[in-house]
Amino acid sequence: MLDIKVIRKNVDVVKQAMINRNKRKVDFDQLLKWDDERKFIINEIEKLRIRRNKESEKVGRLKMEGKEYSSDLLSAINEMRNTIQKQEKQLLITENKIRNFLLNLPNIPDESVPIGKDEKSNKIIRFVGNPRKFSFKPNHHFEIGERLGILDFTIASKISGSRFVVLKNEGCALERAIISFFLDVHKGRGYKEIMTPYLVNRTSMVGTGQLPKFEEEVFKCANDDLYLISTAEIPITNIYRDSILDESLLPQKIVSFSACFRREAGSYGRDAKGLIRNHQFNKIELVKFVAPKTSDEELEVLILEVGSVLELLELPYRVVLLSTGDMGFSSAKTYDLEVWFSGVSMYKEISSCSNFKDFQARRMNIKVKYKDKRKELLHTLNGSGLAVGRTFAAILENYQQEDGSVVIPKVLRKYTGFDIIKSC
C-alpha cells in the first residue's frame, strides 16, 4: 500500500510510475477528492463532538449537585449525537473507498528498474556457469523422471487432477535431500528456521498483498475464513504484523520450508506437463526485515545468497532484473534467478527476489524503532531459496546420462545417501 500523503505530494511521479506498470487508468483526481471529503467530515464530526462532550459534562455536573436540568438540553445533545452518527457512517464509506483504491494500487518501481511493458524489457545482469554440452539429445525432466520411476503424473491426476505430481522411490529421497540442503545452507548464513501453518486467515493474505487483488489465484476453504498459502512469505511476513521492532533486532532473516498452493488460473497451456507449474509444490522461502536505508544493499546480498545455492549444485543460471511491466504487484524491485534447463535449452525462473520497501510494512503496520526513539515503517524483502520442484527438474535435466540415469550433485549425496538414480 502506498501512503496517501506521499501520493498527495507527488501525484505526477506516482502517475508516471503507474503508467510504467501498465496501469494507465488510475483516477488520482478522484482519490484526492475523496481525501478532501474525508478531512472535511472529520472536521465536522470533531466540532460536534467537542460540543456534545461539553454539554454532556454539564448534565453530569448538575446531577451530581442534585440540581435540575432541562429536557431541552437532553434533546439538543440527542440531536447532536444523531448527526454525529450519520456523519460517522458517511466517513466510513469514504474511508473504505480510499482504502480500496490504495489496496489495489501496486508499488512504485525503484528508479533502477528498467522501464518497459513486459519481459522483453528485462535486463540480464549476469550469467553464472556454463551449460553442459551433451553428446546425445537431452530429455525433458518429466520423461526422465517417469522412466526412472521417481515421478508419476498418471497417479497424481487420478487422485487429484492435472498439475499435481506423485513422487516415488528415490524421488522422495531427492526431494527431501534438496529441502534439507537448502535449509542448512541458509541457516549457515544466519537465517532462522521457522515452520508455519499452511492455512492462514484473510487478514494475513491482505497484509502481504495477495488479496484483495488476486482472489482468483489462491485456494480458499469454503466453510472457513482460511486460505491455502501460495508462498511461505505470507505466514512469515505476518509474524510481525502490528509490531514495532527495535533497531538492534534488525535485520531479521528467516528461512522457511513450506508447501505452496496456487490455482494457476489463466495459465492453461503453459508448462502443463512436469514439475514447473503445479498447484502444489515445495519451496524454501527467505524473508528479511531490514532498516530502510539498508534494503537496496540487502537485495543485492539476497541474490548472492540464493545464487550461491545454485553454484553449490553446479547448475548454470543467470540473473535478470525485471522491468516495470513484468514485476509483481507488491515489489519495488525484483531480480529473477533463472536456471538452465538442458531438455528445453532455456533459462527458466527458479527464484524471484524482491525488495518491497515499505509497501508490505504499511499494510501490516510493522515499524522499526531507533535509539533516538524515532519510528518508521521498516522494509521487507523476500526470495525463493529455492523452489524445490524446479530444482528437482533442473537436476534431472542437467545431470542426465545417456543411459537414462541421473547423477546426484556432489553436495546432495550426503543427504540422499546415493550417487546416482538408475532405472530399475
Added chain:
RNA sequence: GGAGAGAUGGCUGAGUGGUUUAAGGCGAUAGUCUUGAAAACUAUUAUAGAGGAAACUCUAUCGGGGGUUCAAAUCCCUCUCUCUCCGCCA
C-alpha cells in the same frame, strides 16, 4: 463437541455508569547526586487522525463489531482469541 472463566498501555495489574486527563508496580529513557556504578529522588514513557509555520491544541481508541444512555473500560448483544474442566482423537 459440552460446561465455565477471561481479554485493560512495553509488561504486570486496579478500575461495576460521571475529576479517569486509565491508579499503583515493573521495565525503559533522561536528569540530579557520585571518582565511577548501584541505590535514592525527579521527569518522561501508547497508537492513529484533524488543525497549525511552529510551540502546541483537539478528536478517537481499554480484543473486533453493534446496542442502551445526556454520559460506557464499566451495562446488553454478537464475533474472534486465550485459559480451565469434561468428552473424542493422530
